[in-house]
Amino acid sequence: MSAPLRVAVLQxxxxxxxxxxxxxNWVRTHVTERxxxxxxxxxxxxxPLPTTFPHLGQAPADEADRALLRAVSPRLADADAFVVIAPEYNHSYPASLKNAIDWHHKEWHAKPVAFVSYGGFSGGLRAVEHLRGVFAELHAVTLRDSVGLAGVWAQFDAEGNAVDPAADTAAKTMLDRLAWWGEALxxxxxxTPYAA
Structure with missing residues (x-):
């Protein structure tokens, strides 16, 4: 049996x-139960990551910025797969998430990305559709199966458990697919080292 897949859950x-x-935390619980x-x-x-970028291809000159990146970048590089947790803000995803994505490149290459989105009526699905194109540009493989939580404020009890069993079923299906793609990739x- 191969080693467990290292899944980075990016909130x-x-x-x-x-x-x-x-x-x-609900997603992390599902992952750790496997x-x-x-x-x-x-x-x-x-x-948090810096919001001012250096010239393309260069490292930040500021040591404080490099320290912020050291808290995240190695963890993304070590991951075999990702679950991105994305709220929907104004029909898209938050700037903090785009900033984290843009600071990295090879960390995403040839790795699967699953999405759990949330929001109001749409459950964050428009944010996910925007993210798919971004991750395609970064040579990542996005999963068809995702979890969308509409009216998210009523979706969890006081202990953080999903109140609708269908959400847990959707999370299991998504993680089953992520496991297949994660192992295959x-x-x-x-x-064969990935050439990008």
Whole structure:
């Protein structure tokens, strides 16, 4: 049996009063309950990244900026797969998430990305559709199966459990697909280094 897949759960909201940590912890619980996966939760509010970029291809000159990146970049590089937790803001995803994505390039290459989105009526699905194009440009493989939580404020109880069993079923299906793609792409990267 191969080693468990290292899944980075990227919590993309930094807004005050956010429900993102509840959603991310729910996802992390689903991941850690599986013998074929381990979870690393990266909360962008707890690990903020710089917002001023250096010249293309160069490292930041400022040591404080490099320190902020060291708290996130190696964890993304070590991941075999990703679950991106994305709220929908104004029909798209938050700037904090785009900033984290744009700071990295090869960390995403030939790795699968699953999405858990949330919001009001749409459940964050428009944010996911925008993210798919971004990750395609970064040579990542996005999964068809995602989880969308409409009316997210009523989706979890006081302990952070989903109140609708269909949400847990959708999360399991998504992670089953992520496990397949994660193992397939990890094997492919080990056999033939990815050329981008």
């Amino acid at each position: 993309g909201s930094t807004r005050e009063g956010r429900v993102g940590p509840t959603v991310a 013998p074929d996966m381990t979870a690393d939760l990266i909360d962008l509010a707890e690990t 990890r094997t492919a990267r080990a056999t």
